[in-house]
Amino acid sequence: MRHHDLVVIGAGSGNAVIDESFAGLDVAVVEEKWFGGTCLNAGCIPSKMLAYAAHVAETVRGAGTYDVDAELRAVRWRELRDRVFGRLDADREEGRRGRVESGFVTVYEGRAHFTGPRQLRIGLPDGALDISAEQIVVAAGGRPLVPAPVAASGLPYETSDTVMRVDAPPRRLAVLGGGYIAAELAEVFAAAGSSVVIVEKEDRLLGPQDETVAERFTELVRSRYDLRLGREVTTVGGRPGALRLTLDDGSTVEADMLLIAAGRVPNSDRLNLEAAGIRTHDDGRIVVDAHQRTTADGVFALGDICTPVQLKHVANREAEVVSHNLRHPHDLASADHGNVPAAVFTRPQIASVGATEQDCRDRGVDYLAGTARYADVAYGWAMEDATGFCKVLAEPGTGRLLGAHLMGPQAPTLIQPLVLAMALGTDASTLARAPYWIHPALTEVVENALLDLGL
Incomplete structure (x- = not known):
């Protein structure tokens, strides 16, 4: 069994734990999907790059307000998409290559799960590999939650992981969810020409926001989208490209594409945490103390897999804390989640x-x-x-x-x-x-x- 001084599971904010101060150690990074994590590849950064283009398009559409004559001819979706992801995919590969060539970091590209205290099995293309470590950092992130009626239908759907890379905006887009991810992506596709329907179980969008913000935002976007508030999807039917959503009041929504933006879940259920002695909360988040230590000796966690505030700047702060604590066990740092700012890049x-x-x-x-x-x-x-x-x-x-x-x-x-x-x-x-x-x-x-x- 290959033994390392430190293993980091997840190369999103987990990748930020490792700097040159670890160069004297035998370090490994395990990543099953993409370097840079959700933020770089399917979250914060591409969504804001697309949202900025959407804002430019809407500014042109509304130029008459400022006594400026302008006409929006088109949002060139494919060129926009390729510009955004051409840059981000290159950054991802540069980050991966930098780790591979660092000289002190071994990169395992596969999914890891615990087989015992500080022991892991990694599924690789050519088989499984067992490794162990003195210390482990779990930064395996989360994934979109897919409601049961959608999963059971067998029909295609998109999530924030996939929808920003589609070849063309749909004529009719149904969005399931009313949080910030739903609101931002609805804005992007509406600006690109899609007709948008939002289905949300609460009575207003952006429910966790201050009540005045949530109420006023909901009223502002009523003229842009078909809002089905206080409703849930019971079944999904039709066929690919011609979907029919039936809601709990018996009404239906016709759509060419369905975007699921109904929340996210931590990836803790994929790690066999019980074998390592790592406890979780009822919602699946890994239990950590003020110093990001789990209930297993020598194992830390950070980011969406454990934090109550699932935002990139929080994960980055937690990565700084873990990086410090790995090197300074007698001078532990902590992250304060008391007043974390957040933003929604809508219009x-x-x-x-x-x-x-x-x-x-x-x-x-x-x-x-x-x-x-x-x-x-x-x-x-x-x-x-x-x-x-x-x-x-x-x-x-x-x-x-x-x-x-x-x-x-x-x-x-x-x-x-x-x-x-x-x-x-x-x-x-x-x-x-x-x-x-x-x-x-x-x-x-x-x-x-x-x-x-x-x-």
């Missing part, structure tokens, strides 16, 4: 950090809410924006920021001063009054929301 864009209003109510937390509209600042006038807003939540008396939520252009950038303030303990009044806020920049909407707290 309009959305960004959030911390508590929502419904969180505060559910927890019995006293709070103040301050709001400001894009339409009330000068740059909002320039943009002719009538829907964007910023909401900040703060603790009465102290002004401690509890949460912040933006919907509108540049939201993922505008929220960063609020993220910094929450991380550094700067109260709302100080943040509003101590720094200069550029006039007439769009950041004034953040300043005005802070002032609206009345602190």
Whole structure:
């Protein structure tokens, strides 16, 4: 049995664990699908590259708002797709090649599962290989959840893993799910010319967002998509290219293509974790402590397979923590998941950090809410924006920021001063009054929301 000092299962954020400080060790990386993980190959990066092109297309379509005569002739989907994935696939291969040629990292391209404490079996094209290690990092990520009626139908469907690489946008796209993945990909394909139907079991889209954001976004996109809210798919019929979804109220949806964006599940069920003594939560996530250690000695975990916040920047932070802790077992670091910012790259864009209003109510937390509209600042006038807003939540008396939520252009950038303030303990009044806020920049909407707290 080949023995290594360190084995990392998963070459997404797991790949970031290993740097030159490990060069004196015998290190191995096991990856069954693609280097760079979901983010590079089928997630954050390609979806945002496509979303930016969609935004450009919609800007041209709406140019008349700004007294500009312009006409959108086409979104050249195949050229767009090839540009995006031509770059990303090259980055993936460069990353893989860099590991192979590093001189201290052995790359195993196959699926691994535990056979005992710190022992693995890897399925390779030419058979199985058993290895062991002093330390193991599990960073095997997650995968799209496929609802039972869809899986049972035997009919074709797409997920976020596959849909961005299709040869052409469908004439009719049915999207099952109402979260951020569904919203972003619906935006991309609508801009490319698809007629979109969204089927979502909740009564509004983007349910985990602050209630005001979720309500207003849902109303804004009603004119763009056929929304079937509060509904679930019971059966999928028809034939490839001509699908028929039957919903729980008896209504039907006809579609050429079905996109499943109903959530994700961790890949823990594929690893035989019991053999290693690694416990999981009820939802399948691996149990880790504050230092990313699992319940098995010498085994760490990071990213979507264990984290409660399944975002790339969280996985990257956890990779930094694991990298440090592998080398410094007597000076352990930890990751703080208390106020993790997130963004949705739709039209309009959305960004959030911390508590929502419904969180505060559910927890019995006293709070103040301050709001400001894009339409009330000068740059909002320039943009002719009538829907964007910023909401900040703060603790009465102290002004401690509890949460912040933006919907509108540049939201993922505008929220960063609020993220910094929450991380550094700067109260709302100080943040509003101590720094200069550029006039007439769009950041004034953040300043005005802070002032609206009345602190």
